[in-house]
Amino acid sequence: MIAREKAKRHLKDFLLYDGRGAWQDAKHLSLLCDKLEAVERGEIKRLMVFMPPRHGKSEIISKKFPAWFLGRNPEKEIIISSYSADLALDFSRIARNTLREHADSFNVNVARDSAAVGRWGLEGTRGGMMAAGVGGPVTGRGADIFLIDDPIKNLQDALSETIRKNTWDWYRSTALTRLAPGGAMVIVMTRWHEDDLAGRLLAAAKNGSGEKWDVIKMPAKAEADDLLGRPLGQWLWLDRFSIQEYEDRKNALGTFIHEALYQQNPGPAEGQIFKRTWWKFYKALPAAFDEIFISFDCAFKETSGSDFVAGQLWGVVGANFFLIERKKERLDFPGTVQALRSMAARYPLARRKLVEDKANGPAVISYMKSEIPGLIAVDPKGGKVVRAHAISPYVESGNVYLPDISIDPTIFDYIEEFAAFPNGAHDDEVDATSQALIHSKSDFKPWVGKINF
Template identity: 40%
Template sequence: MSLDFLEHAARAFEPKTDPFPTPGALAQAITPGTIQTPALDVIDQALVDVEAGKIDRLIISMPPQEGKSTRVTKTGPLWFLLRNPDRRIVVASYAESLAQEFGRDIRRFITENNGADGSLDLGLRIAPDNGAVTAWQLAGRRGGVRSVGIAGGLTGRPADVLFIDDPISNMEQAESETYRERAWSFWTSVGRTRLAPGAPVILILTRWHHDDLAGRLIASEEGHRWHVINIPAQADYDPDAGETDPLGRQPGEWMQSARRDEKTGRQRSAEDWERTRREVGPRVWNALYQGRPTADKGNLFPKDWARYDQPLWIDRADGSRWLPGEGHEMAISADLTFKDKPTSDYVVLQVWARIGVDVYLLDQVRRRMNFNDTVTALKALAARWPQAVAKFVEDKANGPAVINALQSTMPGLIPVEPQGSKYARASAVSPLAHAGNVVLPDATLAPWVEDFVEEAKAFPSGAHDDQVDAMSQAVNQLLLYPLLEEETVTAEDLIDDDPHAYLGGY
């Protein structure tokens, strides 16, 4: 018996090498030059786990234009069919035309990769009598792809795998309860009812609204079944609370983008991400790019805050700012939740002025800072607003350390012992905010104020509360406590409602 015969016999029992172990490997094969990013690596692994039966309900959210639909809804169904050509796959989207585009592209991948002229042969063929755009089947197999819009029905064959890609198309639809109900109705009365036993469901979307399909599924009684992967543009989590980032990034680190400049081939840079954040505004940014749409419940704080649109201050030649007139009181409020390490949380320093029975937010610094950076920032803010002699610093956590470091060189440092929970302190000033006594700058004066508004809207369930904490501390100290103690704020304070007139006509 020859050695060659034994070698061939042994090789016959060796496991075959999988040419496409992940959807990403398949994407590289059918579209050479496909960009692979850490985010797409995470998506690939999730799809592998779905196909292996480890996950049966999957939600993936990530920023727009980062390759999620191409990988999940175009390459994903093809990869599932390669592993089991008998799978009956349904692809759904907000519009039937988009769902059909997905189905058409999957079909094209098969017809273009049939081994002709030495091309890649996937080993799949479309049945000649069953190849319509809306529904096609593989030749000699039970599997295929059916494309539907969420406004349509899904009769006939059951679904062995259901892909739902962006059930809502834009902010206008997201704000419409009718469109949100339409997406929910598709799931409850159409999609869910057509699932074959054990069929997995994959929902891929950009988040638009807290009550979108993903939000409702997560909040439902079966919310625990859903494996949720949210990949924000910028890592934003608290390691000390046990939170993690799906890409293993440090807080503040940007995602590697799949987008490339067609001319230069350059990826999105940190500057590009920052520019996008400024241009779209905090509400859209938090929803679409961070995957954290704000729940606009209108409970604790007003939706529309009182605003001022002209500077209340005079800019001096030395770089400082000065409030003219008499009778006002100014203070700096500091929320110092820093940690002396690269993963430090946000530090917030705010400048407030009480004018009559109203308090005005004049300035704010909000950054991730360590101890030294915080001390430097507080010194700089105090120099910019020399009339803000009082500096309210919470007398817990990191506050005492800052007070000890500055008390010999900076006057007016006042330790504040917090009374009650954060929610209780915010609730105490809530009526003043709704009454218009807490006045914010217009975004034309202070672009950062929209982040403040979004945080207040989401409080107390939002990702951050540092700006609200600093605000409630300032309003409590400057306005609420004097009112309750019948000090400082008197009837004479109500003479003029115009802050510019009150400050001497400036």
């Protein structure tokens, strides 16, 4: 009885009561509960929460807090939104079922004639909850609290200026207009990009043209002025994740994605994808490879003769990639055909010849397919920046080896193209490399035995 009464008064006690011993408390979650209670009391009108994945933010904010809030304020209304309408519906379903489970504690019941997960009400009041996807309509209902949980799905969407603009337009034209007088806005999201929804709102607040926000930023690894008072470098939830798990995840994701997902430090993609110090070098190649293959990035048809063509020969040994040979030259169509023909003839054990299915690529394949076996048209998925992000962890982890300058005196031109990407004048070698590494990892069929080189 005492636990139930405490659960009605305080959100953290409600989480403990609802979890029946399974909910794991932590300092960062206690702080989050305190801030949400301030929202419930009307003391905080604008709240942003930036935390790593799997650290309890959505469990509290989007699933349990709505049930607790409506139990205490049955006349109030909540709208929840996410990048996916299905995800918003999942949040709403859990909140509804949680409130049903604790109906006796709050003396509040979900209305039988209005219990759909997309929009459910409470018996005898106007209160309830509505779920919708970001960008979708939110009509017929206001919000005393509007919850936005991850308005952007992933890095690829975050890198799209169109999607960022659409999210911003939806927030201003739809989400804000549904707030009741004195209503609160709570945004929880991953900081993928400095120009995301949170970035624009915070920039407006800073220059005086927007509203002021309370911000809870709790990076996985403590930085200066940590909200919890952690010493620099201390991980956030060591009662749940080991130091090794945190370190392994950091190494697997690469710096850019880890900074966004786990540290909540967004940055423009420019200049942060590849660092000059990440590359490894070889002075002698391995004696044998699991596979060698060719990757070509062709010039555009409209600019043949003025744009660069990049051709590369790669070798794979276990998890490591070796750039064996590279050619970057301004070539027209006949020159491109000859360059590919020459490399294929010199390396007959390169079974696969990857050619981007753009620009002159289809014409090259059509022209040479009866002459050279193993020509594969590669459809580039996502944008150039997304593909570059996909391979950057391989480079950062030290699994990509380049020829020493004594072997290839121009190798630093290659490195500089990567360092400047995507703002540099050219990206031909970046494209050829990302094509090679992505295709190798996704479609690699091992050679029986080793290829001596």
